Ligand SMILES: Nc1ncnc2c1ncn2[C@@H]1O[C@H](COP(=O)(O)OP(=O)(O)OP(=O)(O)O)[C@@H](O)[C@H]1O
């Protein structure tokens with residue numbers, strides 16, 4: 001199982017170089033004298049957020065596809081980031097603090113995170129137990145969940161106190177141009193810890209690509225790792241959603257590209273590959289919105305457009321089989 | 322030694338396995354026979370902890386399956402399910418290498434390399450080792466999965482209809498391979514086979530299931546009798562002697 005690493009070395013090298021070039025192009029190009037300090041700080045923050053998002057979305061999408069045995073669904077297509085927004089709205093609605101203090105923000109975030117992890121893990125397990133064989137059912141359920149939570153969030157936002165709404169707005173409508181800076185530290189930490197936690201199981205996850213029966217026969221503690229992965233996916237999705245807001249089709253876009261470039265089942269190749277693709281895709285998108293579209297189109301729209309096309313292609317391909 | 326204590330399996334309200342208690346012999350090829358839906362796969366899956374029984378328990382080498390560490394059990398027992406499949410794009414060699422996972426946890430050692438090479442060799446699929454499994458014929462893929470189970474090198478090997486998709490030549494080869502594993506490596510092999518003549522020629526011991534009940538059990542000779550087989554399969558079966566073995570004729 002070791003022999004595959006060599007052929008991908010070159011690909012990794014090229015992707016890393018590309019990411020670095022794009023990163024420096026984004027960081028340094030078109031900086032005006034006067035606004036150097038302001039701009040460079042802003043751009044560094046954006047690059048950091050991009051890196052955190054790419055790790056979070058890339059990792060969670062790959063492992064989610066492994067344990068659900070499909071190449072079409074990702075946590076955000078299943079409506080997970082909408083669920084996060086919904087829970088956040090509820091938390092602020094009921095515990096509405098009206099303050100903008102750092103500690104409160106973090107406490108709200110951690111509370112939301114806990115509820116989110118419990119809720120989404122239960123939903124996953126329920127779906128996993130009842131009907132996982134049917135991808136169409138899962139897509140449909142995900143879309144319904146997504147729309148339902150989106151609708152509920154909007155409803156609560158309408159009835160919420162205006163001053164609280166302004167807090168919520170700041171967080172909920174986080175985007176790459178309006179990064180949730182106060183929570184950057186804690187969300188990066190959560191992403192880092194969850195990544196290490198999951199990376200310990202990459203070998204087991206490799207086996208799990210063969211499906212449940214083979215995994216059990218080969219001695220993988222299947223149920224335990226599925227549960228662990230669902231928890232980690234919830235944490236990762238929460239962390240990236242609070243940082244830059246929901247980007248529904250980012251995951252499917254970068255996983256599909258990575259699977260094409262790295263045709264392997266090995267997570268120690270596929271996950272870093274997906275993350276690198278994610279970094280390249282996000283920085284390119286950022287360059288396009290900032291330099292060519294003068295911020296008229298947000299990055300998430302560009303990514304969702306490309307990712308949506310990719311998703312539709314995958315669904316159509318599925319039908320042909 | 323593997324024994325089952327009164328195991329039953331219920332799907333919704335239907336009992337598909339009814340109180341199966343038996344002690345299985347070791348160092349033999351043990352065939353499970355019975356018509357479609359008799360409960361053979363269910364029984365094998367319960368023995369190999371793939372599905373839990375509704376009642377009863379399985380004891381493997383003196384320890385209940387529920388008390389075994391699943392990783393350790395994978396070094397003792399393996400199962401290849403009926404029509405195994407996966408959508409993963411993976412080469413034959415990598416698939417067979419997965420058989421070493423319980424022993425090496427993914428870090429391939431020279432021992433593992435040797436076991437994989439041997440498994441590829443004795444199943445005769447060395448030439449296919451760099452092909453992707455989704456680009457193989459059904460029979461070739463079946464051989465690749467069997468090679469994976471062989472590479473796992475466990476004391477007990479459970480194979481659910483391994484002759485699925487295989488031509489006569491390959492089927493004979495697989496049965497001979499099983500005999501060899503039993504004789505040279507003292508493995509115990511449990512196998513579901515539908516072709517009763519393969520059972521007659523290659524199995525040492527037979528368990529016959531009907532409607533979820535373990536109805537007959539014994540040395541192959543003692544099971545290859547017209548009245549037993551007719552009862553199991555619900556058709557008239559004539560048994561003839563041919564070169565010291567029994568041949569069943571059921572074509573009408
Ligand atoms: N997951 C399931 N849900 C409901 N019923 C099931 C399930 N799996 C098996 N059954 C039922 O249990 C009975 C026994 O099935 P089993 O697969 O053990 O039969 P089998 O002897 O292996 O048959 P075959 O020779 O066709 O493989 C059948 O009636 C089947 O319909």
Ligand SMILES: [Mg+2]
Nearest residue numbers: 361362403481
């Ligand atoms: Mg069966």
